[in-house]
Amino acid sequence: MPLPAFTPRILSGIQPSGGLTLGNYLGAVSRFVEMQESGQYETLYCMVDLHAITVWQDPANLRHNTRELAAFYLAAGIDPAKSALFAQSHVPEHAQLGWVLNCVARMGWMGRMTQWKDKAGKNSENASLGLFAYPALMAADILIYHATHVPVGEDQKQHLELTRDIAAKFNNDYGVEFFPITEPVIEGTATRVMSLRDGSKKMSKSDPSDMARINMSDDADTIAKKIRKAKTDPEPLPETVEGLEGRAEARNLVNIYAALAGVGPENVIAEFGGQQFGAFKPRLAELAVEEIAPITGEMHRLMADEAELDRILAQGAAHARGIAAPILEDTFRIVGMLPRQ
Ligand code: TYM
Numbered sequence: 001m002p003l004p005a006f007t008p009r010i011l012s013g014i015q016p017s018g019g020l021t022l023g024n025y026l027g028a029v030s031r032f033v034e035m036q037e038s039g040q041y042e043t044l045y046c047m048v049d050l051h052a053i054t055v056w057q058d059p060a061n062l063r064h065n066t067r068e069l070a071a072f073y074l075a076a077g078i079d080p081a082k083s084a085l086f087a088q089s090h091v092p093e094h095a096q097l098g099w100v101l102n103c104v105a106r107m108g109w110m111g112r113m114t115q116w117k118d119k120a121g122k123n124s125e126n127a128s129l130g131l132f133a134y135p136a137l138m139a140a141d142i143l144i145y146h147a148t149h150v151p152v153g154e155d156q157k158q159h160l161e162l163t164r165d166i167a168a169k170f171n172n173d174y175g176v177e178f179f180p181i182t183e184p185v186i187e188g189t190a191t192r193v194m195s196l197r198d199g200s201k202k203m204s205k206s207d208p209s210d211m212a213r214i215n216m217s218d219d220a221d222t223i224a225k226k227i228r229k230a231k232t233d234p235e236p237l238p239e240t241v242e243g244l245e246g247r248a249e250a251r252n253l254v255n256i257y258a259a260l261a262g263v264g265p266e267n268v269i270a271e272f273g274g275q276q277f278g279a280f281k282p283r284l285a286e287l288a289v290e291e292i293a294p295i296t297g298e299m300h301r302l303m304a305d306e307a308e309l310d311r312i313l314a315q316g317a318a319h320a321r322g323i324a325a326p327i328l329e330d331t332f333r334i335v336g337m338l339p340r341q
Pocket of ligand 1: 011012013014015016023024025026027028048051137138141142150151152153154155156159190191192193194202203204
C-alpha cells in the first residue's frame with residue numbers, strides 16, 4: 001500500500017555540546033537556511049540537548065552552549081518567522097516518542113551503529129544507556145513531526161537509514177501507514193568537511209588538535225593561520241576535478257572553497273587549476289573570513305540578550321508542540337494506550 005501523502009517537512013538538529021565548526025556550518029546550517037528559503041518545506045530546527053547529555057555535560061556549559069547554538073542558527077540565517085527554532089527538551093513529545101521507538105528498535109541494530117562504536121570505544125560497559133539508545137531518540141526527533149526530509153552531513157547517514165528501518169518496523173508491526181519513510185538530504189560539496197591536518201579524517205570539534213578545524217568562534221588571524229598551515233601535497237592544483245583523485249587534502253580545500261563561494265568544485269578548478277597552494281590558500285582564507293566573520297559578530301550580538309534568545313526558543317517550541325502533540329496522541333492510540341480523558 002502506498003504511503004499517504006505527507007506534508008513536505010524538514011527536521012534537523014545539532015548537539016549543543018560546544019565548539020561549532022566550519023563542518024557544522026557548511027555541512028548542516030547553511031543547507032538548513034537554503035531549505036528554509038526554498039519555500040518548499042515547513043522547516044523545524046533544534047538544539048538536541050537530550051542527545052548532548054548522553055555523554056557528560058557540565059550543566060552551566062550546557063546552558064551556555066545551547067544558547068550559543070541558537071545564536072549560531074540565527075546568525076547564519078535561520079529566521080524564526082519562517083522556521084521553528086527550539087530546544088529539544090522543550091518539546092517533551094520527543095522523549096515520549098523516543099520511549100516507544102526504544103521498544104521498536106532492536107539491540108542488534110543499535111549495536112551496529114558506527115557512532116556508538118566510535119564513542120563508546122572499548123569501554124562500552126561504562127557508556128551510558130542513553131548513548132546506546134541515541135539513534136532511537138534521533139528517529140523520534142524526526143518522526144514526531146512526520147518529517148519527510150532531513151538535511152545532514154554524511155556522518156549521519158547510517159542514523160537516517162536506521163530511522164527508516166524503525167519507521168517501517170512500526171508501520172509493519174501495527175499494520176498502519178503512519179510514519180513516513182524519511183529521505184536523507186546529503187547534498188552539496190561539503191557533506192564531509194575533512195580535517196585540515198589529515199584529509200582522511202572528518203573535521204570535528206573533538207579532534208585533539210585545534211589546527212585541524214576552523215571554529216565558528218575563530219578570529220580572522222586564526223582562520224588565516226589555520227588555512228596557511230593546512231596540510232597539502234607538493235603538487236600544484238590539478239587542471240581537472242578528476243585530478244583531485246587520491247589527493248584528499250587538496251580535494252578538501254577545493255570543496256571548502258566551493259561551498260563557501262556557493263559554486264561547484266569545477267568552477268574552483270577552472271579558476272585555480274595549475275596554481276600552487278601558496279597562491280590558493282590566501283584566497284581561501286580571505287573567502288573564509290569574509291563568510292565567517294559576520295556570523296561570529298552576529299552571534300556575539302545575539303548572545304548579549306539572553307532573554308530575547310529564550311523568547312525566540314519558547315515561540316519555536318510552542319509551534320513545534322502544535323505539530324508533535326497530535327502525532328504523539330495518534331501513536332499512543334495505535335500502540336494501545338488508553339485515551340486520556
Ligand atoms: P552533530 O551535532 O554531530 O552535527 C550537526 C550537523 O553537522 C554535520 N557535520 C558535518 N558536516 C560536514 N562535515 C563535517 N565535518 C561535519 N561535522 C558535523 C552533521 O552531519 C550534522 O548534520 N545525531 C546528530 C544530531 C541529531 C539530528 C537529529 C540530526 C539529533 N537528532 C535529527 C538530524 C535529525 C549529531 O550528532 O549531529
